[in-house]
Amino acid sequence: MEIEEKQPRSISEIVSIVEALIFVADEPITVKLLAEVLEEDKETVEAAIAELSGEYDRREGGLQLREIAGGWQISTRTEFHDEVRKFLKTRPNAKLSLAALETLAVIAYKQPATIPEILAIRGVQSASAIKTLLDKKLIVAKGRKETVGRPMQYGTSKDFLIQFGLRDLSELPSIEDFEDLVQ
């Protein structure tokens, strides 16, 4: 309930509030959401983020500001993972198997992809790899394809972008770039 007249905020004030919001958000926070909370227009928020991002880069501190899965996020810098891990007493997560990674690559580039399409590229049944990826919430079912057998289609999830540090799917290198020939 704001009774008093709203004072226009200064840019530095907006930058600070943006930083505070990015810090408390559980997931990468979008410009749209920031603009709504601040009651400022998107351009102002984007300018504030650009300013903030510059500050983080210049400071070269323990934290970094990154654009992930369509939003902004504050995280530690990779350089300090040993110390952070020691403090948190965590070990790196179990890595995905080659089969699961390959399946994920096919889905990421061909989405929405069906099991027969994945089979054609991988030359192997991928049911258990798909289950693993679904369990880890890296892929999601995207309805059925209107073709023979109506196979389920799969696409990558927001978690995929977060876990692989991607702003959006367009940040993935083009599949044609991987055409290095077998010698």
Next chain:
Amino acid sequence: MEQAEQLSFDFDKVQPHFNTESPDDIKLTLGEFSGPLDLLLFLIKQERANIFDIPVAKITDEYLKYIRLMKSLDIALAADFIVMAATLIEIKSKMLLPREILAESEDEIEDPRQELIDRLLEHQKFKNAAEMLYERVTIEQAVFRRGQIETDANNTETNANVFDLLTVFQKILARHKEEVQLEIHREEISLAEMLKTLRKRIFEAKELNLLQFFAELHTRRELVTAFIAVLEIVRTESVKLTQSATFGAIVLRKI
């Protein structure tokens, strides 16, 4: 190879290879193949062959050798590996057949290997893409975000003050009041008492039908006590247990 799905791996370390010290003695270091195309790519690399000009006969031999090895190692062979073996043999046999004489130029003769080459190239791209994803996730695992902030939404023990506690306590008290109190009296009968009763009954009537005696008792506890009393009385006093027929009545009789 579905069963290898959950294993973690390292692109640098886990590369399968044959150790061929002597041609008859092939030692196999098993790595993880994601499928038959993967195995095929590996074998082509192993032979230092050109992917556009696959020596099909040689590669087919190697492929079959590998499959036999996997069999002897008791690895459940996925059907997909067998399908690829069949495809290879098919291509090999096609290549043995004389080329179509009717074809007018070299271009029109389709290489029986073409489809396989296309699939291998396509697979190679996605294999590289998988490697890229692997690198990305490895880097990403070195990045940490702040821990969860406690909010009412993610904390099950939400804020409660003294008055909340009091309200809950009053509710509990009210519920307690409504409850009907049922008092259950336990009838205690000791072994000594039971022995006394039993002895009296036997010595008065000279004999006692056990089934009848037990039928007079009501609770499980009494029955157990009575049973022990029977055993005790037989052991200590001049009373014996008799049964006139199989499954007949058991009678306690004074000697």
